[in-house]
Structure formats: structure tokens, C-alpha cells
Amino acid sequence: MDTLTHCPYCSLQCGMTLVREGRTLEVQPWPEFPVNEGGLCRKGWTATGLRGHRERLTQPLVRDRATGELRAAGWDAALDLVAGRLRELQAESGPDSVAVFGGGGLTNEKAYALGKFARVALRTSQVDYNGRWCMSSAASAANQAFGLDRGLPFPLADLEQTDVLVLVGSNLAETMPPAARHLDRLRERGGTVVVVDPRRTPTADRADVLLQPVPGTDLALALGVLHLLDAAGAVDTAYVEARTTGFEAVRELAAGWWPERVERVTGVPATELRALATLLAGADRVTVLTARGAEQHAQGTATVLGWIDVALALGMPGKPYAGYGCLTGQGNGQGGREHGQKADQLPGYRMIDDPAARDHVARVWGVDPADLPGAGRSAYELLDALGTPGGPRALIVHGSNVVVSAPHAGHVSERLGALDLLVVCDLVMSETAAIADVVLPVTQWAEETGTMTNLEGRVVLRQQAVAAPEGVRSDLEVLAGLAERLGSPVPFATDPEEVFAELGRASAGGRADYSGITYDRIRDEHGVFWPCPTGSAGTPRMFADAFAHTDGRARFVAVDHVGTAEPTDASYPLHLTTGRVLAQYQSGAQTRRVEDLPDTGPFVELHPMLAARLGAVDGEPVVVTTRRGELKAPARVVTTIRPDTVFVPFHWVGANRLTNDALDPSSRMPEFKVCAAAVRT
Numbered sequence: 001m002d003t004l005t006h007c008p009y010c011s012l013q014c015g016m017t018l019v020r021e022g023r024t025l026e027v028q029p030w031p032e033f034p035v036n037e038g039g040l041c042r043k044g045w046t047a048t049g050l051r052g053h054r055e056r057l058t059q060p061l062v063r064d065r066a067t068g069e070l071r072a073a074g075w076d077a078a079l080d081l082v083a084g085r086l087r088e089l090q091a092e093s094g095p096d097s098v099a100v101f102g103g104g105g106l107t108n109e110k111a112y113a114l115g116k117f118a119r120v121a122l123r124t125s126q127v128d129y130n131g132r133w134c135m136s137s138a139a140s141a142a143n144q145a146f147g148l149d150r151g152l153p154f155p156l157a158d159l160e161q162t163d164v165l166v167l168v169g170s171n172l173a174e175t176m177p178p179a180a181r182h183l184d185r186l187r188e189r190g191g192t193v194v195v196v197d198p199r200r201t202p203t204a205d206r207a208d209v210l211l212q213p214v215p216g217t218d219l220a221l222a223l224g225v226l227h228l229l230d231a232a233g234a235v236d237t238a239y240v241e242a243r244t245t246g247f248e249a250v251r252e253l254a255a256g257w258w259p260e261r262v263e264r265v266t267g268v269p270a271t272e273l274r275a276l277a278t279l280l281a282g283a284d285r286v287t288v289l290t291a292r293g294a295e296q297h298a299q300g301t302a303t304v305l306g307w308i309d310v311a312l313a314l315g316m317p318g319k320p321y322a323g324y325g326c327l328t329g330q331g332n333g334q335g336g337r338e339h340g341q342k343a344d345q346l347p348g349y350r351m352i353d354d355p356a357a358r359d360h361v362a363r364v365w366g367v368d369p370a371d372l373p374g375a376g377r378s379a380y381e382l383l384d385a386l387g388t389p390g391g392p393r394a395l396i397v398h399g400s401n402v403v404v405s406a407p408h409a410g411h412v413s414e415r416l417g418a419l420d421l422l423v424v425c426d427l428v429m430s431e432t433a434a435i436a437d438v439v440l441p442v443t444q445w446a447e448e449t450g451t452m453t454n455l456e457g458r459v460v461l462r463q464q465a466v467a468a469p470e471g472v473r474s475d476l477e478v479l480a481g482l483a484e485r486l487g488s489p490v491p492f493a494t495d496p497e498e499v500f501a502e503l504g505r506a507s508a509g510g511r512a513d514y515s516g517i518t519y520d521r522i523r524d525e526h527g528v529f530w531p532c533p534t535g536s537a538g539t540p541r542m543f544a545d546a547f548a549h550t551d552g553r554a555r556f557v558a559v560d561h562v563g564t565a566e567p568t569d570a571s572y573p574l575h576l577t578t579g580r581v582l583a584q585y586q587s588g589a590q591t592r593r594v595e596d597l598p599d600t601g602p603f604v605e606l607h608p609m610l611a612a613r614l615g616a617v618d619g620e621p622v623v624v625t626t627r628r629g630e631l632k633a634p635a636r637v638v639t640t641i642r643p644d645t646v647f648v649p650f651h652w653v654g655a656n657r658l659t660n661d662a663l664d665p666s667s668r669m670p671e672f673k674v675c676a677a678a679v680r681t
């Protein structure tokens with residue numbers, strides 16, 4: 001039996017065929033699916049490695065108060081217990097004493113059901129998700145600049161037809177390997193790829209130009225580019241006039257960022273900056289893409305806005321094979337932020353404080369709009385408030401392993417410890433599940449059906465290929481079971497296709513309108529791009545004629561570089577940055593358990609010059625300290641990193657004990673990508 005489906009991991013959502021023979025399940029290519037054309041990365045090829053894994057959770061577990069151990073329990077007993085405790089806590093401390101935490105890896109159906117569950121069954125405002133840590137700064141910037149946020153406003157393959165591609169803080173050769181084909185094809189066509197990254201990554205190895213700035217200085221770099229473009233008369237004034245507002249303020253600001261000043265701040269030689277500006281000024285089609293390297297900063301939104309300003313000054317957004325895009329990250333990083341698991345949002349990318357949005361969604365849900373709570377706390381602020389006076393006393397987690405992946409993780413673990421009740425729904429005993437009071441085992445990707453929205457805004461269908469192990473329920477069933485026990489005024493559907501149809505109705509008329517999309521259409525068309533109102537063909541390319549602001553114009557936003565939240569000093573003289581390696585995914589809860597993927601543990605990348613000064617030896621342990629914690633891990637001495645910067649991957653416990661919880665004022669994204677650190681042997 002062959003099933004066409006998509007990978008369980010990143011936002012590329014590579015198509016794959018799952019071939020079932022007897023009890024075995026094998027990953028095979030799906031060559032016709034256009035996004036990856038049959039290619040997969042190592043994680044995709046080994047994705048069935050968690051099936052039948054000995055550490056797979058297959059029964060609910062409840063912590064025994066006397067012994068402190070987790071003990072197996074029946075589903076009814078576990079759900080009764082959870083619902084009973086939630087009711088008690090809410091009776092004592094009000095609806096907001098219960099919080100819900102979701103994930104950008106959840107299907108659209110789950111993300112939708114989770115948001116509805118929080119607002120309708122729990123009537124809590126306290127719901128948010130790990131997408132705050134992922135692309136929220138790019139989302140916030142795109143909403144400000146274009147009036148709408150869809151990661152890539154064009155199909156990924158369009159990259160091949162651009163002339164200059166600038167990747168700011170993306171290591172896509174390791175984080176979405178099949179996408180790197182487009183860089184090669186673009187270069188074969190004579191185009192140029194520019195990478196901006198403090199490390200010479202495998203992506204930089206496939207590029208023509210590498211700029212290696214000090215972490216956290218990308219905005220200064222963007223302002224420097226704008227300065228030079230303006231000075232050279234390379235601003236597309238006709239476009240600026242016809243399609244944008246706000247350029248003058250940006251021009252004034254950029255005037256103060258002459259190349260030598262940019263060099264002092266970013267460490268990028270003025271000659272390299274000039275060469276980049278010349279390259280951009282001479283190109284017909286320029287595409288700028290940002291990823292986490294540019295975004296995961298306390299000034300992440302401003303940084304993305306700075307690069308959008310560059311794209312707008314060149315007249316690119318809306319032009320074919322050019323413009324700005326963000327490479328989203330999690331499997332459903334895009335859809336996960338559209339359907340209501342975000343603190344300030346209702347389905348269809350509607351805002352929860354908009355009366356018309358509340359009316360529309362309440363009608364679909366069959367409740368009174370007045371009963372819907374308002375906006376709640378953002379992800380980190382929510383975790384930070386757990387167990388504090390006035391903060392949530394219970395937390396339900398679906399699809400995130402915050403003990404490993406949250407910034408300032410030592411503090412987050414303390415807050416989790418202060419809860420009256422922690423419920424974690426997961427497939428495996430993640431580090432977060434391991435400290436929960438109740439663990440509920442859920443189905444994994446090949447065992448269930450649901451839609452995901454990939455980095456292009458293409459809605460794809462993951463189809464069930466095998467039966468779930470006995471004793472395991474889907475997230476939709478868990479939510480429905482809890483909702484019923486909590487006395488929800490309306491029932492919750494458990495059939496994904498039915499939930500998707502309801503989501504479509506709830507999203508109708510919203511910015512992310514899915515109402516014209518059906519499972520059958522997705523099957524027939526290799527995915528459907530939103531916005532897709534009923535009767536629409538879908539929208540692969542956006543902004544050709546107008547941007548989504550009511551006046552149809554894009555906004556230049558003047559944003560100045562202020563620097564990182566925690567500058568280096570004598571005690572912490574180095575920049576610490578964090579990120580990914582090819583073979584592991586996120587908190588590693590899934591991939592560390594896949595036998596065929598190398599599990600190296602954390603390591604500390606540093607430059608030979610720094611290593612020599614510290615007496616650090618390749619392969620021998622070093623200790624990284626920050627104001628928040630310390631990590632001992634083997635040194636990896638590499639010439640590819642800046643000598644003033646160290647890099648630690650975050651797939652294992654440890655990196656986030658070090659990271660800073662400073663937040664971007666608008667997206668509330670934490671500054672994962674830079675803090676001040678010291679290293680010793």
C-alpha cells in the first residue's frame with residue numbers, strides 16, 4: 001500500500017511516499033511533488049524511525065503523589081483527573097488560571113482546535129505557542145510593511161529566476177537541504193547568491209558572496225546598503241512613488257549609516273558592503289530572504305523591516321521573480337500562526353480584539369462573542385508567569401518541548417515546577433513530558449491525517465498510512481475528550497476533514513482565507529496556496545498589483561539599529577549564537593531517538609585564534625558561561641566562524657540554559673541568536 005504524504009519535520013514539507021508492506025513502513029520518493037521533486041534530507045529518509053520505537057508512549061501516565069513516579073492509567077481516569085483539576089483551579093482562581101501551549105508543528109486542524117478549545121472549553125485568554133520563537137519577527141515585519149504575512153509570497157522555485165538572492169541568516173543547505181537545489185540552478189543561470197552569516201556555513205559554500213557580520217548587527221548592514229543605494233541613485237523612485245509610503249524617513253535615517261560606520265558596528269569591511277550595494281544596484285531582479293539568524297533578536301522585527309526597506313527601495317516586492325520572503329521553519333510554521341493558537345488571534349489570521357472578527361468566529365463556533373476572552377500573554381511571558389501570583393496555575397502542552405527549546409531554560413524549568421498541574425501531550429517522553437503530572441500519548445504523523453501549510457503558503461495534505469498503536473489517541477480526540485468533560489457549550493469534532501471544513505468557514509473573509517480549499521483539491525493540485533476564498537484557484541504569487549494595506553501601498557518603516565540586549569563586556573567578551581545542525585531537529589525529542597541519525601551531543605564551535613588564546617583543543621571540553629548559566633561541551637575548532645563568536649546547537653539540553661530571554665517589543669520573540677558569553681577550558 002502506497003500513501004502520498006509529507007515529511008514530519010520542517011517547513012519545506014517535502015512530499016514522500018510511504019510504502020507499507022506487512023508490518024514495515026518505508027520512505028520512498030514522490031517525484032511529482034514539485035517542492036522537493038523527490039529529494040529528501042537525512043531526517044526525511046529516516047522519518048519512520050520513531051515507529052514502534054521502544055520509547056514511544058502508548059498509555060496515559062499520571063504522577064503518583066506519594067511516590068512521585070509516573071504510573072500508567074486508563075484514558076477515562078486520566079482525562080477525568082485532568083478535567084477535574086482544571087475545573088477546581090478555575091473555580092478557585094478564574095478562567096485564566098489554566099494556560100495552553102501549542103506548536104508550529106501541529107497540523108492546521110490541531111492548531112485550530114487548540115485555539116478553539118482554549119477560548120470555548122476553557123474560556124482562557126492564556127494560549128500561545130512556540131511559533132513566537134520561530135518566525136514571529138518576520139511575521140510582524142511583513143504585516144507592518146505589506147499588510148499581510150505569508151512567509152514566501154511566491155513559490156520557492158521562483159528563486160531560480162531571480163538575479164541576485166540575498167540570504168540573511170539562513171543556513172538552508174542544512175535546515176532545508178532539498179531547497180539548496182534552487183541556489184545551484186540560479187547560479188547555473190548566471191545569477192548570484194549572497195549569504196549573510198557570522199559563520200561560513202554549508203550554505204555559504206554554495207554561494208558567491210559571504211558577509212560575516214557580528215551577530216545582531218544585520219540591521220546596521222541593511223541601513224548601510226540603503227545608504228549606498230541612495231547615494232548611487234539606485235533607488236527605484238517610480239516604484240517608491242507609485243507603490244509605497246514612508247521612504248523619506250528611511251532615507252534620512254540611512255544617511256547616517258555611511259560604510260565606515262557600518263564597518264565599525266558590523267565588522268563587515270566597507271569594501272564588501274560597497275560591492276554588495278553595487279551588485280544589488282545593477283540587478284534587475286533581487287530577492288531578499290530572512291531566516292532565524294536575522295530574526296531571533298530583540299530587534300528582530302526592526303531587522304527584517306530594514307531588509308524589507310532594501311527590497312522596496314530597489315522596487316522588488318510584487319515584481320516577478322523578486323521581492324522579500326521569510327523562510328518559515330516548523331512543519332506548519334505558516335498555518336500554525338493563522339488559525340488561532342496565538343494569544344492575540346482568531347482563525348483566518350483575524351485579530352481577537354477586532355469586534356467583527358469575534359462576531360464571525362463566534363457564529364461559526366456557536367457561542368456568544370461576548371464569551372470569547374481577549375488577548376493573552378505571548379509564549380515566553382506566559383511561561384515566565386507560570387505559578388506566579390495572578391499567573392496560570394496549570395499548563396497543557398501540545399507539540400513543544402520547552403524545557404530544551406525555551407530561552408533561559410533554567411528559569412523556565414523553575415516556573416514549570418511551580419505549577420499545580422502540568423499536562424503534556426506527546427509521542428515520546430520529551431524532557432518536558434518527563435516532569436509533567438499527566439502525560440497523554442498522541443498519534444504521530446503517519447498515523448493520522450491533517451493539513452500543513454508550507455513555507456510557500458501552500459496547503460498540503462498529510463495522509464494516514466498506518467494504524468496508530470493501541471492506546472494512543474490523536475490530539476483532536478484528546479481535546480474533544482477534555483472539552484466534553486469540561487462542559488464545553490459546543491462539541492469538538494475529531495475527524496480531521498470535518499475540522500478542516502469548519503476551519504475553512506471560520507477563516508472565510510479573513511486574511512488567511514482557506515474556505516475554498518478541500519482535501520480533494522489538495523490531492524488533485526499538489527497543494528493549494530492561500531488566500532483561497534470559495535471558488536478561487538488559490539494564490540501562488542501575491543502583491544503583483546497591490547499590497548494588502550487598505551491603500552494598496554507597502555510601508556517603508558524607519559527603524560534604527562540599537563544593538564543587542566546584552567552587549568559584550570570584560571567579563572563576557574564573546575558573542576554566543578545558537579542554531580541547528582543537519583541531522584537533528586529542534587529540541588531533538590524526535591530525532592535524538594532515531595537510530596540512523598548521528599547524536600553527537602552539544603558542542604562549542606570556535607575559531608582557532610580564540611582556541612589558541614584560551615588553550616582550547618578540538619574535541620576536548622570547554623565551559624561556556626553567560627549571566628544565566630553554564631554548559632560544558634567539547635570544542636569544535638573551525639576556521640569558518642568569526643573569532644569573536646562561539647556557536648552552540650540547541651538540539652540538546654544545555655544551549656538554552658545560556659540564552660537570553662530579552663524579547664522583541666513587537667513580536668515578543670526572544671534573542672536566541674546573540675548574548676554575551678565567556679569561554680574557559
Ligand SMILES: Nc1nc2c(c(=O)[nH]1)N[C@H]1C(S)=C(S)[C@@H](COP(=O)(O)OP(=O)(O)OC[C@H]3O[C@@H](n4cnc5c(=O)[nH]c(N)nc54)[C@H](O)[C@@H]3O)O[C@H]1N2
Pocket residue numbers: 010011134135168169170171172174175176196197198199201214215216217218291292293294328329330331577578579580581582583584585586587647673674
Ligand atoms: N536540520 C534542521 N533543519 C531544520 C530545523 C532543525 O531543527 N534542524 N528546524 C526548522 C525550523 S523550526 C527552523 S526555524 C528553521 C531555521 O532555519 P535557519 O534559520 O536556516 O537555521 P539556524 O541554524 O537557526 O540559523 C541560521 C543561521 O543564522 C546564523 N546566525 C546566527 N546569528 C546570526 C546573526 O546575528 N545574523 C545573521 N545574519 N546570521 C546569524 C547561524 O550561524 C546559522 O547558520 O530550520 C528548520 N529546519
Ligand SMILES: Nc1nc2c(c(=O)[nH]1)N[C@H]1C(S)=C(S)[C@@H](COP(=O)(O)OP(=O)(O)OC[C@H]3O[C@@H](n4cnc5c(=O)[nH]c(N)nc54)[C@H](O)[C@@H]3O)O[C@H]1N2
Pocket residue numbers: 103104105106107130131133134135292296329330397398399400401402404405406407425426427428430442443444475578579580585586587588589590650655656659672673
Ligand atoms: N537556543 C535556541 N533555541 C531555540 C531556537 C534557536 O535557534 N536557538 N529555535 C527556536 C525555534 S525556531 C523553534 S521552532 C523552537 C522549537 O522547539 P520546540 O518547541 O521544543 O519544538 P520541537 O522539538 O519540534 O518539539 C515538539 C514536541 O512535540 C512533540 N510532537 C511532535 N508532533 C506532535 C503532535 O502532532 N502533537 C503533539 N502533541 N506533540 C507532537 C515532539 O515529540 C516534541 O516533543 O525552538 C526554539 N529554540
Ligand code: SF4
Pocket residue numbers: 007008009010011012013014036039040041042043044045175176177178
Ligand atoms: S528538508 Fe525538511 S521536510 Fe524535507 S525531508 Fe528534510 S526535514 Fe523533511
Ligand SMILES: [Mo]
Pocket residue numbers: 133134135329330
Ligand atoms: Mo523554528
